[in-house]
């Protein structure tokens with residue numbers, strides 16, 4: 001991943017920041033430039049709580065090159081408690097133990113490191129709610 | 134040493150990765166006679182974890198407990214000897230993740246296993262001088278050991294973070310702190326080398342024991358306290374025996390020390406070790422308890438601290454994550470998975 005692109009995404013990658021429409025309150029993740037609900041373009045920063053549940057998951061054996069060192073891993077759609085769904089990876093659990101409805105919380109992990117020389121991309125993944133582990 | 138303005142801990146948090154390897158499994162592969170006696174495990178970071186991710190989770194847990202605005206943290210200082218980048222601070226990544234940037238000082242501290250307590254002294258001075266309302270300090274490591282080395286039995290992974298603020302808001306107030314430092318080459322790693330070198334038996338008497346004893350004696354002198362005045366004592370823990378032995382020499386009975394020696398469960402977490410022990414002690418402390426903390430870092434030195442727990446501890450602590458949660462969350466792996474997770478297999 002390009003350094004500039006991942007640098008711009010740091011607020012969403014590290015803090016789960018999205019946007020909240022100042023007119024209608026609609027939430028978006030990642031940040032948007034036009035509200036999907038009312039069409040206007042002014043937003044506040046909204047930091048999602050990071051709690052949610054698994055909607056659907058799948059075990060990945062053939063991964064894009066950047067993620068190759070982590071196979072097999074669990075890819076999933078997680079619905080945040082604010083109602084937004086995001087595509088993510090599930091960690092700290094055996095992939096076959098992930099199932100729909102599983103409560104999860106956001107953690108920050110190394111997503112890709114591009115060998116030994118490149119920049120390290122840190123971003124969100126989700127792990128089973130610690131209280132349930 | 135003590136700041137003009139009284140300072141204390143307003144929140145703390147720890148983190149230990151999920152994976153464990155049994156020392157007996159390391160021994161199965163290497164058949165080393167130096168295997169520690171008794172059952173012991175060490176924590177192993179997952180393939181997507183490193184010192185930065187460990188520090189971030191510890192920092193988040195500390196923030197959750199302290200409930201202070203991240204914009205009021207003027208320093209985010211983590212100590213480690215396993216930085217993800219050789220050049221590029223780890224603490225800026227942590228500070229960004231908890232939303233403390235940009236009006237903050239962020240730096241990595243380095244002193245073998247004791248940079249976290251050095252950062253704690255500096256953070257104390259920063260808050261105690263009135264320069265900052267709050268400052269975060271901590272230590273985290275994913276210690277590496279050469280395969281087959283005696284260190285491989287217990288080089289663990291974990292970390293802890295502390296937020297310091299004024300005494301009135303604190304769950305534990307810092308009474309005093311001392312440092313005892315010499316130029317001793319007991320353990321080192323040269324630039325570009327993946328694994329450290331150690332001075333075998335040289336690491337004990339003139340290093341660990343001498344420095345901790347000197348720092349703690351100075352602390353007792355300065356505070357006028359005796360070992361009897363302390364409810365708990367936490368020492369740096371490269372193994373199970375050293376902290377017990379140094380406690381005995383200083384006159385601290387076993388029962389004040391044993392609950393906070395985590396090495397048989399998670400190994401030696403280096404910069405995280407003494408601080409995770411302190412977090413565990415705070416998890417069970419009562420108002421009025423005095424807690425002793427003494428770190429050790431090769432190279433060499435020890436920082437000693439005396440804390441007195443306040444009556445705010447119960448309501449503040451309730452918002453945090455007990456260290457026990459992480460100690461009990463375990464997934465045992467074998468040496469092959471461990472070798473993969475720790476990057477000991479070269480794929481290309």
Ligand SMILES: [Zn+2]
Nearest residue numbers: 021024035038
């Ligand atoms: Zn709108």
